[in-house]
Structure formats: C-alpha cells, structure tokens
Amino acid sequence: MTRIGYARVSTIDQDLDQQLAKLKAEGCAIIRSEKISGGSREGRNELATVIEFLRPGDELVVTRLDRLGRDTRDVLNIVHECEQRGAFVTVLDPHVTTRGDMGLMVLTVLGMVAQMERRFIKERQREGIERAKAKGVYRGGVARIDRVAVIEAHATGAGPAEIARRFGCSRMQVYRILSR
Missing domain, CATH: 1.10.10 (Arc Repressor Mutant, subunit A)
Incomplete structure (x- = not known):
C-alpha cells in the first residue's frame, strides 16, 4: 500500500508549501502538485497522473476535499475512479476516508458543500465587481x-x-x- 499525496492551488501566486508539509507529515511516499483551478478536471495533468498510478490498496491523500475539486460530480467521479483501481481516498481536514461505508456518504455531502461554497464565492465576486x-x-x-x-x-x-x-x-x- 502506497500513500500518494495530491496538492493543488488555484493560481500561480498561491503557495503549496502548507499542503506539501501536511502530506509529508502524513507519510505520503509520493506527492504530486499543481497550480490550476479546481473548477473542473480539465488540464489537471498531475491529478490524472496520480489516478493512473494508483494500484489496489493505495491511498490518495489530500489536505482538504476542495483540493480534489469544487464540483461534486467531479469529486465523486475521482473517488469512483480510485475505487475502480482498488484504491481509496483520504481527506485530512476533516478526516474522512472512503475505506469505510460511511466515508463515501460524508465525501458526497462535503463535495456538495464545496460546490455551494464555490457558487457563493463567484456570486460575491460578481456582486463586488458590479458595485465597483x-x-x-x-x-x-x-x-x-x-x-x-x-x-x-x-x-x-x-x-x-x-x-x-x-x-x-x-x-x-x-x-x-x-x-x-
């Protein structure tokens, strides 16, 4: 079993150091990272590499669920692809894993919350731009x-x-x- 970490930030100005440190502290043998939006899976080559690399018993570890994606369907598809490969997903904050039966349900709810949060952010941004x-x-x-x-x-x-x-x-x- 290999623990593989995945870190992501949305823009090149943002810093990956905190995520990388947490993933190392969790004992991830391999860590891949990228600076790209989590709004969709398009262009997220490091994530695709990680998923392709997963073997039965491996664990994909992310610091927060929104690092996997901001769209519930994308997150669930990523989890499904991992499960198809015999691997599972672990989110560190809050600590949730797909290893047990309840994990997928909790990840689904968290994914929906992340998607709602993204919509709220976009709405606030749009309103701020209109006011400006x-x-x-x-x-x-x-x-x-x-x-x-x-x-x-x-x-x-x-x-x-x-x-x-x-x-x-x-x-x-x-x-x-x-x-x-």
Missing part, C-alpha cells in the same frame, strides 16, 4: 502578460508555442491575445 463598476472604480483584472509584446513577437515571426515559452503562459493565452 457602478462607482466607476472597476478597472478589470491586472494584465499578467504584456499584450503588446506578444503581438510584436508574433509580428516578427515567432509562433504561439515559442511566444508562450518566452512569456511563461499557455498557447491558449497567446491565441486569445492574437485573436483580439
């Missing part, structure tokens, strides 16, 4: 990539993949900038 726009103080998000430099790089013959490497972003972001 009404006051005339909303300027939008901070540009993380110099759009003019991306366009200039493309004009000099650099392809989207090269531009993405140069600016530390995804090709999709480059395509979005170039399409505007």
